Amino acid sequence: MDERDPIIRVEGLTTHYGSRRILNNINLEIRPRETMVLLGSSGTGKSTLLRHILALEKPTHGHIYIKGMDVCHCPDEQMNELRRHMGVLFQSGALFGSMSLGDNVALPLRELTRLDESTIQVLIRLKLDLVGLSGFERHYPYQISGGMQQRCGLARALAIEPRVLLMDEPFGAVDPILRDRLQNEFLRLQAQVRKTIVFVTHDVDEAIKMADRIAILQRGGVLAQYDTPSAILAAPASEFVAHFVGADRGLKRLSLARVRDLPLIHPTTARVGEARAELRRRIDEAGADFALLLDEADRPLGWIGRRDLTGDGVVAGGDATPGSPTLQPETTLRDALSAMLGSSVQLGVVVDEAERVLGAISVDAISEVLRAPAGGSS
Amino acid sequence: MTAWLAFVGRNTLAILRYAGGVSRLGKDAAYWTLVAPTRGKGLRVRATLHQMVLIGVNAIPIVSLIALFVGLILAFQSAYELRKYGGTVFVVNLVAVAMTRQLGPLMTAVIVAGRSASSFAAELGTMKVNEELDALETLGLNRVKFLVVPKYLALLLMMPCLTLLADFMGIVGGSVFTTTELGMPLNYYWSRALDALLLKDILSGLIKSVVFGIIITEVGCHEGFSVQGGAEGVGQATTSSVVTSITLIIAADVFFSGLFYFIW
Numbered sequence: 001m002d003e004r005d006p007i008i009r010v011e012g013l014t015t016h017y018g019s020r021r022i023l024n025n026i027n028l029e030i031r032p033r034e035t036m037v038l039l040g041s042s043g044t045g046k047s048t049l050l051r052h053i054l055a056l057e058k059p060t061h062g063h064i065y066i067k068g069m070d071v072c073h074c075p076d077e078q079m080n081e082l083r084r085h086m087g088v089l090f091q092s093g094a095l096f097g098s099m100s101l102g103d104n105v106a107l108p109l110r111e112l113t114r115l116d117e118s119t120i121q122v123l124i125r126l127k128l129d130l131v132g133l134s135g136f137e138r139h140y141p142y143q144i145s146g147g148m149q150q151r152c153g154l155a156r157a158l159a160i161e162p163r164v165l166l167m168d169e170p171f172g173a174v175d176p177i178l179r180d181r182l183q184n185e186f187l188r189l190q191a192q193v194r195k196t197i198v199f200v201t202h203d204v205d206e207a208i209k210m211a212d213r214i215a216i217l218q219r220g221g222v223l224a225q226y227d228t229p230s231a232i233l234a235a236p237a238s239e240f241v242a243h244f245v246g247a248d249r250g251l252k253r254l255s256l257a258r259v260r261d262l263p264l265i266h267p268t269t270a271r272v273g274e275a276r277a278e279l280r281r282r283i284d285e286a287g288a289d290f291a292l293l294l295d296e297a298d299r300p301l302g303w304i305g306r307r308d309l310t311g312d313g314v315v316a317g318g319d320a321t322p323g324s325p326t327l328q329p330e331t332t333l334r335d336a337l338s339a340m341l342g343s344s345v346q347l348g349v350v351v352d353e354a355e356r357v358l359g360a361i362s363v364d365a366i367s368e369v370l371r372a373p374a375g376g377s378s
Numbered sequence: 379m380t381a382w383l384a385f386v387g388r389n390t391l392a393i394l395r396y397a398g399g400v401s402r403l404g405k406d407a408a409y410w411t412l413v414a415p416t417r418g419k420g421l422r423v424r425a426t427l428h429q430m431v432l433i434g435v436n437a438i439p440i441v442s443l444i445a446l447f448v449g450l451i452l453a454f455q456s457a458y459e460l461r462k463y464g465g466t467v468f469v470v471n472l473v474a475v476a477m478t479r480q481l482g483p484l485m486t487a488v489i490v491a492g493r494s495a496s497s498f499a500a501e502l503g504t505m506k507v508n509e510e511l512d513a514l515e516t517l518g519l520n521r522v523k524f525l526v527v528p529k530y531l532a533l534l535l536m537m538p539c540l541t542l543l544a545d546f547m548g549i550v551g552g553s554v555f556t557t558t559e560l561g562m563p564l565n566y567y568w569s570r571a572l573d574a575l576l577l578k579d580i581l582s583g584l585i586k587s588v589v590f591g592i593i594i595t596e597v598g599c600h601e602g603f604s605v606q607g608g609a610e611g612v613g614q615a616t617t618s619s620v621v622t623s624i625t626l627i628i629a630a631d632v633f634f635s636g637l638f639y640f641i642w
Contacts, residue, residue, distance in 0.1 A: 054516050080518040094513035097504075108517045166516075 007032045007164065007196050008053065013062035015048055015221065022048050023059065023221035030213075032163075035190060035197040037207040040217035041244075046200045048221075050168050053198065054088060055079045066164070084112050087157030087195075089167040093149035095141040101128065101152045102137035108160045127155040130189065147178045151185075164196045171206065183209055204245050208233070208255045209332070216241055230256050250370055251334060257369055259336055259350055260329035264359025267292045267347070270304060274315045280306065290345065293320040298356040300326060300349045326351045327361070337366050400600045404592065406522040407530045407599075414523070425528035433494050433529070434536030438543065441489055445544035448481050449473055449551025457555065466560050470567055471574035473552030478575060479638070482545035483583040484631055487590035490533070490540065491623040495598035498529055499619035502602025503612035511603070521603070530595045537591035538584045545583065582638045589634065590627050597623040 006029035013026040023045040030036045038046040051057045053064055055071045063070045066082060074082075095104050102124045109120045128134050131151035141149055150170055157165060170186075171179045183206065190197065201207050207214050208229045216224045216232070218240050225237040233249045233256075236242035245252065268291040270279045283291050283306050293301040293315065302320030309315075325339035327348045340348045346363045415421055456472045502525060505511050514521050549571055556562040601619040605611040 051512075054512075056512055056515060080520075083516055083518040086516065088513065088516040090509040090513060092509055094509040096510055096513075097508070107519075111519055112517070 005032075006030055007067060008198070009063075009065040010049070010053075011063045011065070013049070013052065013059050013064065015045070015052070015057075015059045021220055023052075026062070026217075026221065026223050028215055028223065028226050030196060030198060032196050033194045034212040035199060035210055037211035037214045038198065038200045038217065039202070039204065039207040039211075039214050041202055041219075044217040044219055045221035046202075046217055047168055049217075050166055050198060050200050053166060054083070054086070084108075084160065085163045087160070087162035087165045089150070089153045089157045089165070089170045091169040091172050093141070093146070093153035095149055095152055095156070097141050100138050100140055101133065101144070101155075104141070104152060105156045105159050108156065112160055123159065127159050128152070130158070131155045132185065147174045147182060150174065150182065154186075154189075158193070162195065164198070166198045168200045169202070170199070172201070172203075179206075186210070205252065205255065208252055216244060218244070251337075254334035254337060254366065254369065255332045257333045258329065259327050259331045259333065259348070259361060262333070262361050262365050262369070264350055265347070265362060265365075266359050269294050269357070270315055271296070272301070272315060272317050276309050276311065276313055276315055279304070279315055280309045283309070292349065292357065292360070293317070294357060297354075300324070300351065300355075300357050303345050321345075324349050326355070328353075329358070333366050333369060336361065337363065340366075396600075399604065400596050403522065403526065403600050403603070404596045407526050407596065410520065410523040410527045411530055411534075419523070421531065422524070422528050426531045429528045429532035430536055432497075433490065433532050434540060437490060437493055437536075437540060440493070441486055441540050441544050442547045444485055444489055445477070445482065445547035446551040446554075448485055449477055449548030450554055451551075452476055452481065452548070453552040453555035457560070467562075467570070469552065469556055469560070470562070470570045474549055474571040474574045475579055477548035477552075478545045478579045478583045480583070480631075480635065482548055483541045483587040483590060484627070485548075486537065486540045486544045486587060487594065487627045488624055490537065490591070491594050491598075491627060492620055494529075494533070495594045495601075495619040495623040496616045498595065498598030499601040499605075499615040500612055502599055503605035503615045506603065506605045507608055507612060526595065526599045529599065530592075533591035533595050534588060537587040541583055541587035542580075545580065578638075578642055582634070582642060586631060586634050589630055593626045593630060594623050597626060 008030040010026050010028050013023055014021070015023040026049065028036075038049060040046050048057065052059050053066070053071065055074075058072055063072055065071070066086075069078065069082060071079060071082065095101070096107070099107065102121075105124045105127050106120050109115055109123055115123070124137060125134060128136060131154050133148060133151055133155065136144065136148070136152075141152070144152070154170070157167075171182050174182065187210065199207075199210055201210075211229050213226065213228055214232055215226045218224045224244075225232055225241045227237075230253060232241065233245060233253045236245060236249070242249070268283055268286045268288050270282075270291045270293050272293065272295065279291060283289075289306050290303045291306075293304050295301055295317070301317055302322035303324055304315065304319050305321070308319065323343050324345045325336075325343050325348050327336050327339065327350050329350060329352075336348050340346055340361075340363055347360045348362075349360050350358045352358055410419070411421070452473050453469050456469045457466050460466050460468055460472075502511070505514075505525075511521055514524060552571075553564060553567045556567050557564050598619045601615040601622070605615045
């Protein structure tokens with residue numbers, strides 16, 4: 001199978017519950033190693049589609065092919081075999097309450113593989129460590145928070161190294177701060193493991209942040225648009241999509257780019273103890289109004305204005321005006337812009353993991369991104 | 379009239395659907411318990427032992443106490459009538475035979491239904507609400523093999539044991555009355571009780587206890603798997619599991635009592 005061939009193909013999928021239509025002639029393909037997000041408001045059939053992919057429910061019409069096998073019409077034994085290559089993370093985490101976290105992660109390993117117990121114990125520690133839960137092997141689900149349960153659910157889903165990971169609103173039940181952290185952890189994990197992921201959410205921002213491609217479902221189970229986030233934001237296929245992704249879709253496009261994608265400005269820098277006269281000369285020479293004051297470890301202390309550099313003597317740490325936001329290369333441009341608009345100097349200082357200055361970005365540079373045409377659709 | 383017919387039709391269909399669901403579950407449980415192990419698909423022994431403790435060992439005190447009281451009540455009531463005819467000595471026969479053939483298995487089943495059918499329904503219903511059943515299925519694990527079979531096997535093994543205990547405690551209960559009130563020596567009571575009992579009396583009670591165990595497991599688990607909605611649905615399933623299993627146990631008891639009366 002070619003790397004670009006779809007791993008999951010949905011053909012003409014229609015589902016009715018009684019007289020109510022849940023899904024209406026859905027056709028889509030999911031490629032290996034991509035994150036496909038099913039996006040829509042409540043009752044648009046996202047979770048039903050996910051349950052069809054898992055063969056937990058049968059559709060009224062249509063087919064779903066996973067690696068060429070029609071899961072809507074295959075025997076239970078074959079489906080169970082297929083499911084062993086699929087990890088699933090439910091909204092609640094769906095941990096088994098009578099088992100410790102270690103046993104929850106071990107369950108698929110003990111039941112579906114022939115690994116010996118010592119190997120299973122090593123794998124439990126590895127998987128829990130991967131999701132930041134090392135040391136919690138003996139805890140029970142009721143002893144940990146909802147976010148931790150989610151992460152343990154993810155560890156269990158990843159335990160047997162599935163090729164496909166299906167996630168049903170996995171971050172829906174946690175607070176916004178934790179959700180943001182879990183999303184970032186998930187993106188970090190995905191960069192490491194590169195699985196094919198089907199991710200259900202009703203949160204547009206979450207979809208844009210996580211997806212390689214987004215399938216937007218509207219009421220009645222109609223597929224309104226299936227495309228890359230940038231293409232959907234730049235060219236919504238219908239009034240419904242434009243309305244759904246929001247009037248601020250231009251700003252949302254900023255969530256798709258990161259600080260590392262922009263060329264960095266290298267402002268004039270100064271160090272504590274430098275002669276004020278010498279710094280004035282260097283600022284004038286650069287044609288700038290400010291210099292960035294650094295400490296001995298190259299960490300930013302703040303900005304010094306040219307007008308404040310009067311008299312002789314040396315530059316002191318207290319001369320700097322703090323307040324410019326520090327940004328990491330992974331920060332999205334949307335978050336960067338938000339931080340920069342709130343500061344007095346409309347420049348963001350980009351730092352590395354050790355807080356050392358790498359350069360700066362300006363609000364103008366971000367505006368350029370907004371003005372640029374969107375990336376093409378897939 | 380049309381509304382009445384519709385009501386009867388709806389309820390008949392609901393009962394048939396329920397019977398179909400319980401039968402399917404019974405068929406699957408029997409397959410995974412009796413057939414699958416012969417094809418290399420093992421049983422979950424540790425889970426079964428755990429269930430045997432929960433269902434059987436933990437029920438010993440309450441089964442013993444209730445059976446003791448039932449034996450005592452039976453002795454009181456039978457002596458009340460038999461003394462009119464000077465036949466109080468037959469209290470022993472009546473207690474021994476009634477406990478082993480009828481009240482031992484029946485009271486045990488009612489107690490276990492109250493404890494375990496409700497517990498199965500609540501456990502499986504909560505798992506359904508928490509998406510744990512879906513999670514199990516998506517791991518490629520069969521829910522009947524994983525969750526029902528240990529309970530099924532534990533009840534098949536523990537019901538006869540608990541019934542034997544109830545038989546014994548019921549006869550002990552009868553002896554409390556006969557020795558204190560009728561002045562019957564204890565060793566005479568026991569030798570008379572053993573003389574009165576036939577092997578088929580004990581066996582017929584044990585056969586019924588196995589059938590009652592099957593009813594309790596299937597109804598409790600079916601109710602749990604059928605939960606709709608959230609916590610309220612779990613509550614309804616728990617209540618329904620006890621009511622339905624006790625009703626079916628008594629219906630089965632009527633059937634088997636008649637069967638054993640006529641053919642054995």
